[in-house]
Amino acid sequence: MSTRARRAREKEERRQSILQAAREVFVQQGFHRATMDSVAEQAEVSKGTVYLYFESKETLLAHLLLQGLEALIGYLEEAYAADRSLAADERLRRLGWAYLQFFHREPLYFRFLMAVDRGRFRETVSAAIYQQVLKSSLEGLDWVVQAVEQGVEEGVFVCCDARQAAASLWATLNGVLDLMAHPLRREMVGVETDVLYRTALEIVIQGMRPVS
């Protein structure tokens, strides 16, 4: 029994170690340039072993995405839970910062999430896993929706549709991080990513307030 348990644990560890190796390789070289040889080498296992744990290169990517989403949700949840009695605008601010933290602390996962459905990801991954990815995304959005709804109830925010407002905020933050992803575009804007991020966040929060 103990043996069986140890076996299972080792197996899971091996799985995780391959996943981490893939993450590093994919981010360093990009998904297309990365080869399964590199992944195997980085994970210090044979190529055959990689296929023992993941049926294809795309599956590997999918599992990384899932992990990334879980991590992100963790950040948002924590931000939300930290302080139960918070004004709606402050809550949004906290959620925004949490997202920025996720971006800084988990750059590899972030890049994965941004890159979903670019490429043929959708067609190459099993429907089940794809649904899971989307379900998790929705869960992330829900934290924002809740904060907006709270604001509307409190009369701090005015908007026809909380979901739309939340989506706008999310879109804005993504847009900023994507825009600033490129050094030359950063130079074009003239400030650091975090500065623009904060500015955009405040503009959107401000934009949701009732007109004077």
Add this chain to the structure above:
Amino acid sequence: MSTRARRAREKEERRQSILQAAREVFVQQGFHRATMDSVAEQAEVSKGTVYLYFESKETLLAHLLLQGLEALIGYLEEAYAADRSLAADERLRRLGWAYLQFFHREPLYFRFLMAVDRGRFRETVSAAIYQQVLKSSLEGLDWVVQAVEQGVEEGVFVCCDARQAAASLWATLNGVLDLMAHPLRREMVGVETDVLYRTALEIVIQGMRPVS
């Protein structure tokens, strides 16, 4: 002479036709999946001919990007020029709509622009053409900057930095279009792309107004 002129014209037409074919193929299959064979077939020429006009797959991509940027700038310029005496907020609205029109009318170009510097684009394209791409991007942003500056001068807008505000707007609009690019995410939000686009645009414009 007439012959020479005709030759030159035909050559340019052929060039354009290859470019269009590549645009279609690249969008349908994605840049990496697309093969030069497909491009040639779509253009109804031989593969050798494609290489007669464009030295590599990456060059083809670069020229498509440039064309896309020119088209976009055309849209913005026109929106700006249409009515010289316009309030700043209305002007931003017009620019935003122009961008949305570009998105709808030139979906292939739009996808290209969004996809720039994903992949190894930067490393594979000549420095000259790369600089040109960035210069054009900057030119596009400038239209928005001008409108914001006008608003600040008129006292309608309050913001520390016109460039940051403009970048925030651009980032938001991009973020929305990117977010809504995927059917299942659209479903998640529950409204059509254009609706969310308008909402987000209004939120940002509103967010730039002075606090009551």
Add this chain to the structure above:
Amino acid sequence: MSTRARRAREKEERRQSILQAAREVFVQQGFHRATMDSVAEQAEVSKGTVYLYFESKETLLAHLLLQGLEALIGYLEEAYAADRSLAADERLRRLGWAYLQFFHREPLYFRFLMAVDRGRFRETVSAAIYQQVLKSSLEGLDWVVQAVEQGVEEGVFVCCDARQAAASLWATLNGVLDLMAHPLRREMVGVETDVLYRTALEIVIQGMRPVS
């Protein structure tokens, strides 16, 4: 353990078999005309396997050259070692014959050695292997130099510079084999390769003797 040893042996055998196949194909078709497909087919492996063992077509060539040089040096060394107490002229004769034997018994290797640095060989092969090729060549020449020096010491030969004399002899023998490589040129000369080879060898040996 035994398994591992067998694996290693099989791997080396496979490597050699690919090398032999390449030698045959390169000689039959010439290096440029030969394709990696032909090599793979001749070796009865897939093309991928060839690349598993040799990183490029040029590397394949380089390894063949190295093998050829080793074989040649073997012939010369043996000829020199066979009889330790030999007159200098007889020693040169033996070295010359050994070279002729190499030419007859290892025609494929011989052709490779003659063809070195034609083409872009130098630029396409790693510096390390290139240096090795030259080092081996030098080693071959040294056997001849030693024999000439012995003759000079014994007073049988008169020559300003043993190295020059040795190079002259080598050049002559190469020149003969190259000249006679072509059937129509053989016809032109009117005798068999071996006959002219012997004549030229004797002329050079005779030419190194002191004038009466």
Add this chain to the structure above:
Amino acid sequence: MSTRARRAREKEERRQSILQAAREVFVQQGFHRATMDSVAEQAEVSKGTVYLYFESKETLLAHLLLQGLEALIGYLEEAYAADRSLAADERLRRLGWAYLQFFHREPLYFRFLMAVDRGRFRETVSAAIYQQVLKSSLEGLDWVVQAVEQGVEEGVFVCCDARQAAASLWATLNGVLDLMAHPLRREMVGVETDVLYRTALEIVIQGMRPVS
């Protein structure tokens, strides 16, 4: 009539200019690397025009070879004719020097002559032109044969077969020039090409003298 003559002359000039262009390109880039585009560009004509004058790349090469041989024969003939009353050994010396001069003054042609029947030349060129190449080679050898025969008649040289002796000399000189073609082999020998050439020439001449 005059027009027709001019036309013919111009045509021949164009032909020659293409031939020269090809010679330059082939030598600079090597026959295989050289493209017909390069030849056309160097000749400042269109690619079609090149094919108007020469049916294939190989034919171009063959004609260059023929030209080269003609030039070589000119050098030898002149050396022979210069002084009608010359000792046989001095005559061979002169022929040898003439060959060296040809090597230095017409390096492009020389390289061509050395490279004949490497590659698939023989199979790709029409039989007629191939025969012509060989006929010319024979003619060149004949000058040497005559000088040797003269020496034998005069009793200065002893050799069973003048043709073999002549071939040995030619082989030696070719061998030297080929050996010294490579910088690192030159370094190996330690003297300049011309020095070794002269040494080898003298050794062979000496070797043809009767034993004391």
Add this chain to the structure above:
DNA sequence: CATGAATGAGGATTCATTCAT
């Protein structure tokens, strides 16, 4: 005669995946 646009067969190399051990 001259042009140069068009062709398409061909070739080196890569890499995800399989499977015997």
Add this chain to the structure above:
DNA sequence: AATGAATGAATCCTCATTCAT
């Protein structure tokens, strides 16, 4: 379970040659 040797389809690009104008 783990290995790693073997596979071969797929892909970008080249270039000698042709032919309509």
